[in-house]
Amino acid sequence: MATYAIGDLQGCFKELQQLLNTIQFNPAQDKLWLVGDLVNRGPDSLATLRWVKEMGDSVIAVLGNHDLSLLVVAGGFAPPHRNDTIQDILEAPDREELLHWLRHQRLLHVENNFAMVHAGLLPQWSIEQAQTLAHEVESALRSEHHLEFVGQMYGNKPIKWKDSHKGIDRLRIITNAMTRMRFCTPKGEMDFDYKGKPDNPPEGYLPWFQIPDRASADTTIICGHWSALGLRLEKNFMALDSGCLWGGELSAVRLEDRQVFQIPCQGLPGSKRWK
Structure with missing residues (x-):
C-alpha cells in the first residue's frame, strides 16, 4: 500500500490518467491525496470531478x-470568469449530485504528521487550531443553509486573523487562508495581489511557509495553489503545483519515501511554463 499526493489537476484529466499509470495506482490498495483545484481552466473538468467522486474512499481531496x-x-x-471551463459541469445531468459531493469535501486533512491544505496556514495557527477552524467552514458548506455562506464567500477582508472574528468574517478569512494565501506578514496579514515567485515578495511580506516560528512547523504541510513556486520539497513542506495547466508537469509524491513521479503536460494553447 502506498499514499500518493498529487498537485493541482484543474481539469487535466488526461494527464491525471497518465500519471496514475506511471505510479501503477491500485485503488484497492493505494491512496491518493489531491491538494485541491480539481476543476477549472483545464479541458476536462467534468470528467475529472466524476472520476474523483467515483473513487470513493481511495481518494482524499481538499477544496x-x-x-x-x-x-x-x-x-x-457570480458569473463565470472569461477563462473558466466549468460550463460542462453546470450543464451536466448529474450537476447537483456532483456539487453536493464537492460541498462535502474537506478544507484540511491531517494524518501521520502530514497536513494537506490547498494554499496554506496562517502562522498563528497550530495544526489543532487549524483543524477546528477548517471544520467550521466545512460545516457551513455542508449545511442546508450553505448558500448563505457561499453567497458571501468572495472578498479579501478581513486580511488579518483575530480569534474574536465571528460570522461571515471568520468563515471568509479561514477560507481565504486555506485556499488563496501565498504571502503574509509575520503577524498573519495576507496579500492577495501578488502571485509571482517567492523570491520577490511585497515589502514586509514573506511566503507563508517561511514565516519564522509558525505554529504548524512541526508538521509537514502538503499544498498546491502556487504554480510559480513549482515543485518544492522541504523537511516540513511540500508544494506540488508544478504548473500542469501551464505546460509544466503533473507531480505526485509517494509519502512513504518522498519519491517524486512526474509527467509532462501540454498545457493550454499558447501557455508558457513558469520560469
Missing part, C-alpha cells in the same frame, strides 16, 4: 479556490 468558485457560480452569485 481549492477554483472548486469553491464553481460553487459560487453554480449558486448564481
Whole structure:
C-alpha cells in the first residue's frame, strides 16, 4: 500500500490518467491525496470531478479556490470568469449530485504528521487550531443553509486573523487562508495581489511557509495553489503545483519515501511554463 499526493489537476484529466499509470495506482490498495483545484481552466473538468467522486474512499481531496468558485457560480452569485471551463459541469445531468459531493469535501486533512491544505496556514495557527477552524467552514458548506455562506464567500477582508472574528468574517478569512494565501506578514496579514515567485515578495511580506516560528512547523504541510513556486520539497513542506495547466508537469509524491513521479503536460494553447 502506498499514499500518493498529487498537485493541482484543474481539469487535466488526461494527464491525471497518465500519471496514475506511471505510479501503477491500485485503488484497492493505494491512496491518493489531491491538494485541491480539481476543476477549472483545464479541458476536462467534468470528467475529472466524476472520476474523483467515483473513487470513493481511495481518494482524499481538499477544496481549492477554483472548486469553491464553481460553487459560487453554480449558486448564481457570480458569473463565470472569461477563462473558466466549468460550463460542462453546470450543464451536466448529474450537476447537483456532483456539487453536493464537492460541498462535502474537506478544507484540511491531517494524518501521520502530514497536513494537506490547498494554499496554506496562517502562522498563528497550530495544526489543532487549524483543524477546528477548517471544520467550521466545512460545516457551513455542508449545511442546508450553505448558500448563505457561499453567497458571501468572495472578498479579501478581513486580511488579518483575530480569534474574536465571528460570522461571515471568520468563515471568509479561514477560507481565504486555506485556499488563496501565498504571502503574509509575520503577524498573519495576507496579500492577495501578488502571485509571482517567492523570491520577490511585497515589502514586509514573506511566503507563508517561511514565516519564522509558525505554529504548524512541526508538521509537514502538503499544498498546491502556487504554480510559480513549482515543485518544492522541504523537511516540513511540500508544494506540488508544478504548473500542469501551464505546460509544466503533473507531480505526485509517494509519502512513504518522498519519491517524486512526474509527467509532462501540454498545457493550454499558447501557455508558457513558469520560469
